[in-house]
Amino acid sequence: MSIPEKEITIYDIARELNISGATVSRALMDHPSVNIHTKQKVQDAAKRMGYRSNQLASNLRKKKSNIIGIIVGNLNSSFMSNVIFGVEKVLSDAGYNLIISQSLDSVSKEIAIAQAMYNNRVDGLLVSLAYSTENADHFESFVKRGIPLVYFDRAWPHPECPSVEIDNVRAAYEITSHLIKQGCKRIAHVTAFKLSSVAADRFKGYRQALEEHSIPFDESLVIPTQLTLEAGVEAAHTLLNMTERPDGVFVTNDACAVSCMQELKRHGVRIPGDIAFAGFNNDTESSIIEPNLTTVNYKGYEMGTTAAQILLDRLNNANDKKGRKNRLIQPSEIIIRASSLHQG
Amino acid sequence: MSIPEKEITIYDIARELNISGATVSRALMDHPSVNIHTKQKVQDAAKRMGYRSNQLASNLRKKKSNIIGIIVGNLNSSFMSNVIFGVEKVLSDAGYNLIISQSLDSVSKEIAIAQAMYNNRVDGLLVSLAYSTENADHFESFVKRGIPLVYFDRAWPHPECPSVEIDNVRAAYEITSHLIKQGCKRIAHVTAFKLSSVAADRFKGYRQALEEHSIPFDESLVIPTQLTLEAGVEAAHTLLNMTERPDGVFVTNDACAVSCMQELKRHGVRIPGDIAFAGFNNDTESSIIEPNLTTVNYKGYEMGTTAAQILLDRLNNANDKKGRKNRLIQPSEIIIRASSLHQG
DNA sequence: ATGAAAGCGCTAACAG
DNA sequence: CTGTTAGCGCTTTCAT
Numbered sequence: 001m002s003i004p005e006k007e008i009t010i011y012d013i014a015r016e017l018n019i020s021g022a023t024v025s026r027a028l029m030d031h032p033s034v035n036i037h038t039k040q041k042v043q044d045a046a047k048r049m050g051y052r053s054n055q056l057a058s059n060l061r062k063k064k065s066n067i068i069g070i071i072v073g074n075l076n077s078s079f080m081s082n083v084i085f086g087v088e089k090v091l092s093d094a095g096y097n098l099i100i101s102q103s104l105d106s107v108s109k110e111i112a113i114a115q116a117m118y119n120n121r122v123d124g125l126l127v128s129l130a131y132s133t134e135n136a137d138h139f140e141s142f143v144k145r146g147i148p149l150v151y152f153d154r155a156w157p158h159p160e161c162p163s164v165e166i167d168n169v170r171a172a173y174e175i176t177s178h179l180i181k182q183g184c185k186r187i188a189h190v191t192a193f194k195l196s197s198v199a200a201d202r203f204k205g206y207r208q209a210l211e212e213h214s215i216p217f218d219e220s221l222v223i224p225t226q227l228t229l230e231a232g233v234e235a236a237h238t239l240l241n242m243t244e245r246p247d248g249v250f251v252t253n254d255a256c257a258v259s260c261m262q263e264l265k266r267h268g269v270r271i272p273g274d275i276a277f278a279g280f281n282n283d284t285e286s287s288i289i290e291p292n293l294t295t296v297n298y299k300g301y302e303m304g305t306t307a308a309q310i311l312l313d314r315l316n317n318a319n320d321k322k323g324r325k326n327r328l329i330q331p332s333e334i335i336i337r338a339s340s341l342h343q344g
Numbered sequence: 345m346s347i348p349e350k351e352i353t354i355y356d357i358a359r360e361l362n363i364s365g366a367t368v369s370r371a372l373m374d375h376p377s378v379n380i381h382t383k384q385k386v387q388d389a390a391k392r393m394g395y396r397s398n399q400l401a402s403n404l405r406k407k408k409s410n411i412i413g414i415i416v417g418n419l420n421s422s423f424m425s426n427v428i429f430g431v432e433k434v435l436s437d438a439g440y441n442l443i444i445s446q447s448l449d450s451v452s453k454e455i456a457i458a459q460a461m462y463n464n465r466v467d468g469l470l471v472s473l474a475y476s477t478e479n480a481d482h483f484e485s486f487v488k489r490g491i492p493l494v495y496f497d498r499a500w501p502h503p504e505c506p507s508v509e510i511d512n513v514r515a516a517y518e519i520t521s522h523l524i525k526q527g528c529k530r531i532a533h534v535t536a537f538k539l540s541s542v543a544a545d546r547f548k549g550y551r552q553a554l555e556e557h558s559i560p561f562d563e564s565l566v567i568p569t570q571l572t573l574e575a576g577v578e579a580a581h582t583l584l585n586m587t588e589r590p591d592g593v594f595v596t597n598d599a600c601a602v603s604c605m606q607e608l609k610r611h612g613v614r615i616p617g618d619i620a621f622a623g624f625n626n627d628t629e630s631s632i633i634e635p636n637l638t639t640v641n642y643k644g645y646e647m648g649t650t651a652a653q654i655l656l657d658r659l660n661n662a663n664d665k666k667g668r669k670n671r672l673i674q675p676s677e678i679i680i681r682a683s684s685l686h687q688g
Numbered sequence: 689a690t691g692a693a694a695g696c697g698c699t700a701a702c703a704g
Numbered sequence: 705c706t707g708t709t710a711g712c713g714c715t716t717t718c719a720t
Binding site: 052053054055056057059063065067074075076078080081082084085088092098101102104113115116118121141258284285288 | 400403409420432444445463464485
């Protein structure tokens with residue numbers, strides 16, 4: 001197959017073979033009503049002449065872009081990279097292209113991205129909201145136009161938009177209860193400044209566990225942060241400076257938990273001897289830091305493939321509303337490791 | 345802004361305001377030659393009527409998709425997630441959309457993706473080749489059509505295609521030399537089955553270092569693998585089963601190195617006491633495993649932003665061939681950690 | 689089984 | 705400054 005100077009169109013092929021453009025188009029898309037010989041001739045000519053179909057034209061005509069948009073807060077976490085890995089796999093097998101944008105956890109950017117994706121006429125949308133997003137009006141245009149939208153991880157409840165999440169309340173409840181059972185009496189909680197639904201749910205689970213075990217909730221043990229690596233170091237100092245130091249810490253994400261632990265270790269704090277630790281996400285770091293970090297495991301890859309699969313279902317059975325689950329709770333489990341195990 | 349039932353086009357606006365579609369189009373794209381009042385009226389009407397520009401049509405007409413494609417082997421590594429993070433940031437600031445595909449290190453998939461991206465008329469392409477790719481013919485169509493293509497990390501030398509890489513030969517040479525200076529006499533090398541340019545270069549650096557220090561090259565110390573986590577475990581067993589065990593190992597990537605170390609530790613091998621270790625990439629794992637892994641550091645984020653920037657330059661100054669560097673070597677540094685330090 | 693013709697929604701000469 | 709006109713390349717009725 002040689003590569004021609006000029007773009008070859010179906011009409012070039014049509015002229016070459018003395019047939020109509022319509023027939024070429026049909027032959028190329030393997031339409032059943034085209035004579036098998038014609039089909040063959042067209043396909044041969046296309047190859048020989050170096051024809052490359054122009055999706056731009058096809059998209060316009062069909063009012064379908066074959067593109068799925070995905071909007072995430074941040075791309076650089078191992079959880080998200082696994083989500084994308086799974087999403088891309090499922091969608092590309094189904095013949096869709098994936099366009100990716102990150103809101104960098106800014107609402108205004110999220111809005112701009114949503115608009116751009118709408119203008120690009122994406123066929124469907126996968127969204128994990130920015131931490132600071134406090135409503136989902138900017139996605140209403142998709143809903144109104146019947147463009148399927150599936151949330152994952154950080155969702156906004158909406159009757160038309162399914163979501164794939166985990167039960168954050170329960171997971172947080174369980175991991176906090178575990179700390180209590182290990183003997184912790186004063187458990188600090190490192191969480192987000194703005195309580196997005198995810199952080200809010202985990203906070204809720206933390207409080208529930210305290211309550212259930214008759215441990216009074218102490219506001220001063222709640223440490224709001226950006227949940228970054230730097231924030232972990234800061235949180236460590238907050239902990240070090242407390243007059244009455246906690247004997248357990250539940251951090252709402254692993255990255256932050258790990259950097260917090262490292263800083264505490266640098267200051268001679270023994271983990272879990274002095275302070276027991278628990279995180280969230282089971283990021284790679286958690287099983288490598290010493291002591292290994294107790295955490296909540298839920299798989300990005302599975303969440304990605306599931307969300308993508310749900311989206312495909314909606315795309316294929318746009319009208320079939322039967323048997324639809326609106327909210328999918330992905331399994332999660334707490335993984336108990338040395339960071340939280342009672343000594344001796 | 346209300347959301348209408350039917351798609352609003354520029355002609356709906358034109359009719360509403362009794363002007364021509366062309367003027368509406370110009371007003372919307374803020375063309376200088378449109379009366380400021382008309383412009384205002386059009387923009388107001390557009391907002392009021394819930395107009396959303398149809399990129400599909402615009403793309404076809406302008407023969408420009410505003411889309412940049414990126415092809416990578418695998419999305420789920422921290423290095424790659426940082427590359428994407430950087431690329432997305434630069435390109436989205438420049439008004440481009442990013443479409444992402446992973447070849448899963450399969451050449452045939454890479455070819456299919458390249459074709460699909462061509463058909464989608466991407467404006468530019470960012471590529472990190474599959475491990476097994478042994479020529480880049482499938483990218484020739486882009487070159488011939490003047491569609492800028494920039495390689496990063498795993499490149500194919502081509503006069504028209506710039507690349508952003510690191511000096512793999514030198515980095516491997518340095519890290520192997522370091523092992524030698526720490527007293528290692530028998531250094532194994534865990535590498536890829538198919539020697540892609542990257543793995544080949546690192547292999548070359550390894551051999552150069554041996555030669556320079558008068559250590560005879562021993563074929564039996566070269567362990568070809570898939571470079572996965574599982575492969576690391578297998579490599580560990582290969583090492584354990586050697587009659588004359590090496591006292592140092594240079595693994596061509598961190599993930600594999602870490603899983604190999606963990607398996608060896610499980611079998612009682614002391615690191616670096618019995619075997620010193622060095623990896624490549626400075627992935628998160630390397631600074632968390634005990635002992636911390638000596639490795640080569642190069643930043644995915646920087647590589648991503650640099651590659652994207654070069655692509656933008658080509659896009660904006662398509663013809664200006666002056667001062668172009670064809671091959672950009674990104675800085676890399678070896679990071680010496682406990683895994684390779686001579687004891688006592 | 690094939691062709692003629694219309695048009696997806698937008699942009700860009702060109703003319704005025 | 706604005707309008708007219710002609711497509712971009714493809715798909716899809718509707719005929720034949």
